[in-house]
Amino acid sequence: MDTSVERIYREESGRVLATLIRLLGSFDVAEEVMQDAFATALEQWPRQGIPDNPRAWLVSTAHHKAVDRFRRESCFNSKREELQKIAVLEQQLAESEDNMLRQPAEDGIGDDRLRLIFTCCHPALMLEAQVALTLRTLCGLSTEEIARAFLVPLATMSQRLVRAKQKIRDARIPYRVPPEGELAARLEAVMLVVYLVFNEGYSAISGDAAVRRELCSEAIRLGRLIRELLPGQSEAGALLALMLLHHSRRSARTDARGEVVLLEEQDRSLWSQQEIREGLGLVESALRGSPAGPYALQAAIAAIHAQAARAEETDWKQIVLLYQALLRVQPSPVVELNHAAAVAMAIGPAEGLRLLDGLEGKQELREYYLLPAARGDLLRRLRQWPEAALAYRRALALTSNEAARAFLSRRLAEMEARA
Amino acid sequence: MQYLLLIYGNEQSFGKMANPERDAILQEYGDFTKSIAQSGHYRGGNELAETSTATTVRVRDKKRLVTDGPFAETKEQLGGYYLVEAKDLDEAIALAARIPSARWGSIEVRPIIPHDMP
Numbered sequence A: 001m002d003t004s005v006e007r008i009y010r011e012e013s014g015r016v017l018a019t020l021i022r023l024l025g026s027f028d029v030a031e032e033v034m035q036d037a038f039a040t041a042l043e044q045w046p047r048q049g050i051p052d053n054p055r056a057w058l059v060s061t062a063h064h065k066a067v068d069r070f071r072r073e074s075c076f077n078s079k080r081e082e083l084q085k086i087a088v089l090e091q092q093l094a095e096s097e098d099n100m101l102r103q104p105a106e107d108g109i110g111d112d113r114l115r116l117i118f119t120c121c122h123p124a125l126m127l128e129a130q131v132a133l134t135l136r137t138l139c140g141l142s143t144e145e146i147a148r149a150f151l152v153p154l155a156t157m158s159q160r161l162v163r164a165k166q167k168i169r170d171a172r173i174p175y176r177v178p179p180e181g182e183l184a185a186r187l188e189a190v191m192l193v194v195y196l197v198f199n200e201g202y203s204a205i206s207g208d209a210a211v212r213r214e215l216c217s218e219a220i221r222l223g224r225l226i227r228e229l230l231p232g233q234s235e236a237g238a239l240l241a242l243m244l245l246h247h248s249r250r251s252a253r254t255d256a257r258g259e260v261v262l263l264e265e266q267d268r269s270l271w272s273q274q275e276i277r278e279g280l281g282l283v284e285s286a287l288r289g290s291p292a293g294p295y296a297l298q299a300a301i302a303a304i305h306a307q308a309a310r311a312e313e314t315d316w317k318q319i320v321l322l323y324q325a326l327l328r329v330q331p332s333p334v335v336e337l338n339h340a341a342a343v344a345m346a347i348g349p350a351e352g353l354r355l356l357d358g359l360e361g362k363q364e365l366r367e368y369y370l371l372p373a374a375r376g377d378l379l380r381r382l383r384q385w386p387e388a389a390l391a392y393r394r395a396l397a398l399t400s401n402e403a404a405r406a407f408l409s410r411r412l413a414e415m416e417a418r419a
Numbered sequence B: 001m002q003y004l005l006l007i008y009g010n011e012q013s014f015g016k017m018a019n020p021e022r023d024a025i026l027q028e029y030g031d032f033t034k035s036i037a038q039s040g041h042y043r044g045g046n047e048l049a050e051t052s053t054a055t056t057v058r059v060r061d062k063k064r065l066v067t068d069g070p071f072a073e074t075k076e077q078l079g080g081y082y083l084v085e086a087k088d089l090d091e092a093i094a095l096a097a098r099i100p101s102a103r104w105g106s107i108e109v110r111p112i113i114p115h116d117m118p
Helices: A002-024 A027-048 A054-076 A080-094 A097-101 A112-120 A127-137 A143-149 A154-170 A180-203 A209-229 A234-247 A273-287 A294-307 A316-329 A333-346 A349-357 A370-381 A385-398 A402-418 B011-016 B019-038 B089-098
Strands: B002-009 B042-047 B055-060 B063-068 B077-085 B106-111
Touching: A002 A027, A002 A054, A002 A080, A002 A097, A002 A112, A002 A127, A027 A054, A027 A154, A054 A080, A054 A097, A112 A127, A112 A180, A112 A209, A127 A143, A127 A154, A127 A180, A127 A209, A143 A154, A143 A209, A180 A209, A180 A234, A209 A234, A234 A273, A234 A294, A273 A294, A294 A316, A316 A333, A333 A349, A333 A370, A349 A370, A370 A385, A370 A402, A385 A402, B002 B011, B002 B089, B011 B077, B019 B042, B019 B077, B019 B089, B077 B089, B089 B106
Parallel strands: none
Antiparallel strands: B002 B077, B002 B106, B042 B077, B055 B063
């Protein structure tokens, strides 16, 4: 029986919380009364059985608890506003539970979770706060877990969350999906936050591995939700594809000692074929959107890697073309760097080096260790050992990521042995 | 709910502007004010005289200290404001984006906390 409450918590808590935030207008009260409602469920359901509509039961129980709480508080301090608020909440309760669950249709998209995503990812909040709030309210991570994932002290993270919730309340950030005209621009921010959540889990191999892999799964879950709720947006499907294709490699990305294994050296039998299949299907339909957006192009690149049974079979010419398309829709020095690396694979390391020369001195890449690391790799392929060693040394000086340092040190030692 | 839209810009470059250009901007401001008055958002607003005319007052240990200007060496100065009624931050942001100076300066959007008169 306990396991049923647990299962319902897993499946329904996100939806219940989102609805409570809409009804109560407060993130904190909604979180507290939802916990209270689940505690009551844990007590009552084993004796009385699970209600027919557990979600409606939870929303209504939590709602009752919120009214009780407001009433208790207003005994001490009976402001007009608070009394009005209680009246509204009681009115809601007087209507049926079904009415509470029914979503207001003014924004045309009836899902409280989607409204909540757009509220958490409002551009009037700091990007860090957007990510943290999304993890807290939509993914249900604890403040401790989020602080650990972002390597900041717990107090800093709680402050950040408190400030964000206050701003939503005091500046009145609306709880709704933006209207058609603003949707595209706002969806971009939402997708960026979801992708940042994913990357936080994906790129940092060191640290608390358990929390970080969990972040990838949560981002994928959010990606699925957005795609389900906005099926007309091809980039939403593309983002999900991109995350699935990266995530499919998780078991092959580190070795037994926890060190990074490069894509070309990974044991491809460890890749999750199920996720690759799903990702490939999504990429195909995303590419039908024209012109293909940045997530669709990145997902297409990941798809080509995923389709090669062995590293040598990778279709680098196709990847070069995709990077060129990506440079047109989303030019950036990092994309240029990746393009150069793909050219080196498709044509040859010398051609790649020529492109890297053009990137030297770019402000954005000055501190970016992957630029000298890429140079080192191409020089290594050209058997120019001392020059390669020099590049690896420069890369080492620019990164403090332990996994990256271990890899670069190993390459540097190889170069020094040959020089 | 009310919001104060604070208009920041570089007053020096505005001062150096040629007359026809300034007139065009003032005309645009007039049109904007009229349109938000008609739509029922307008609650008040004014242009401020240059910061060189500003005086700062402090009281420390019951003594009054009066000094010249705000001293912050910022590139943009507060040059005016609108007080508007909007249903939420998105509506306030939409109004702020229509203020002519938003295209070269910046607009700070601040919610007003209502206080009852004693």
